[in-house]
Amino acid sequence: MQLFYEGIDIYSKISLNTCIYDSYGEQQSDTLRVVFNDGNDLWDSWKPLKGDKIAVTLGACDTGEMYITSVRPENGKICLRASSVPQNHNNKCNKSWQNIRFKQLCEEISARHTLVCDFYGVEDQVYEYVNQQDKEDFIFLSERCVLEGCSFLVYNKKMIVYSELSIESTEADITLEIKNDMHFEYKDESNDVYSTCIVKNGKFTGKYSVSGVPEKVLTKVINVNMSGQAEADRYARNLLRCENKKMSSGIIDYDYFLGGYAAGSVINLDTPGVNSWNVPVFLTHVRHDMVKARTKLFFRKILEGY
Numbered sequence: 001m002q003l004f005y006e007g008i009d010i011y012s013k014i015s016l017n018t019c020i021y022d023s024y025g026e027q028q029s030d031t032l033r034v035v036f037n038d039g040n041d042l043w044d045s046w047k048p049l050k051g052d053k054i055a056v057t058l059g060a061c062d063t064g065e066m067y068i069t070s071v072r073p074e075n076g077k078i079c080l081r082a083s084s085v086p087q088n089h090n091n092k093c094n095k096s097w098q099n100i101r102f103k104q105l106c107e108e109i110s111a112r113h114t115l116v117c118d119f120y121g122v123e124d125q126v127y128e129y130v131n132q133q134d135k136e137d138f139i140f141l142s143e144r145c146v147l148e149g150c151s152f153l154v155y156n157k158k159m160i161v162y163s164e165l166s167i168e169s170t171e172a173d174i175t176l177e178i179k180n181d182m183h184f185e186y187k188d189e190s191n192d193v194y195s196t197c198i199v200k201n202g203k204f205t206g207k208y209s210v211s212g213v214p215e216k217v218l219t220k221v222i223n224v225n226m227s228g229q230a231e232a233d234r235y236a237r238n239l240l241r242c243e244n245k246k247m248s249s250g251i252i253d254y255d256y257f258l259g260g261y262a263a264g265s266v267i268n269l270d271t272p273g274v275n276s277w278n279v280p281v282f283l284t285h286v287r288h289d290m291v292k293a294r295t296k297l298f299f300r301k302i303l304e305g306y
Contacts (some may be wrong), residue, residue, distance in 0.1 A: 121166025
């Protein structure tokens with residue numbers, strides 16, 4: 001293992017108690033929790049500060065450069081928490097735009113936080129008017145991404161905005177065998193999916209429906225400008241996707257380390273005892289415990305059709 005603090009590998013100089021890296025594939029920055037044994041009370045004199053840079057690697061697992069968000073002593077130990085997003089990302093902002101493109105919005109938000117913005121399969125829509133009213137940047141951007149059927153992840157000084165449909169259409173090149181003696185939990189509530197979404201903003205009403213499921217209507221009232229019927233219907237489609245994609249999900253808790261697995265990717269499952277789950281799934285969250293050498297996967301089934 002290597003543990004870089006402000007660019008220097010300090011792993012051989014410290015006693016590591018805990019190192020848990022959580023990577024997220026949807027609308028959330030990665031996090032890191034590191035606990036050092038501090039029996040000689042040295043860490044406080046070294047003065048770790050919020051905003052300091054930290055990175056950990058173990059085999060194929062690499063946290064990328066992260067930023068300290070808290071430093072907390074606890075019973076002869078020091079606990080550091082870090083995020084893939086620099087400081088001040090919780091500040092609320094107020095700004096409005098006219099005739100702005102979706103990608104321009106993403107690039108402006110990422111630039112505020114010194115992140116490079118990359119795109120994957122994103123269709124660049126044009127908005128007549130957009131208003132960010134007293135909202136944190138990433139909450140505002142997350143809401144805008146949902147309306148466009150997109151998500152984003154933040155890793156190693158980059159914000160990657162992607163079309164969910166595009167990334168879910170990628171053919172998985174990894175198949176993971178899940179044996180019956182392994183710890184896994186699958187949840188399938190696909191019978192409760194919505195067949196129709198109706199979205200309103202006082203000026204337009206958008207609607208989108210899917211076939212082959214029982215009639216169940218989701219109604220959303222949003223305080224977002226919609227400049228025409230096509231935009232309203234597009235929002236309805238993507239809000240329906242956002243709600244229905246949550247219906248089939250699962251967790252696999254491994255007794256060993258899968259360092260090459262990262263959130264935001266698609267893999268195939270092979271579960272001999274539950275054949276209905278032998279399908280591609282999207283990894284929404286991956287937790288790597290680098291001290292215990294264990295990995296926990298959180299995922300959902302691929303949503304087809306919209």
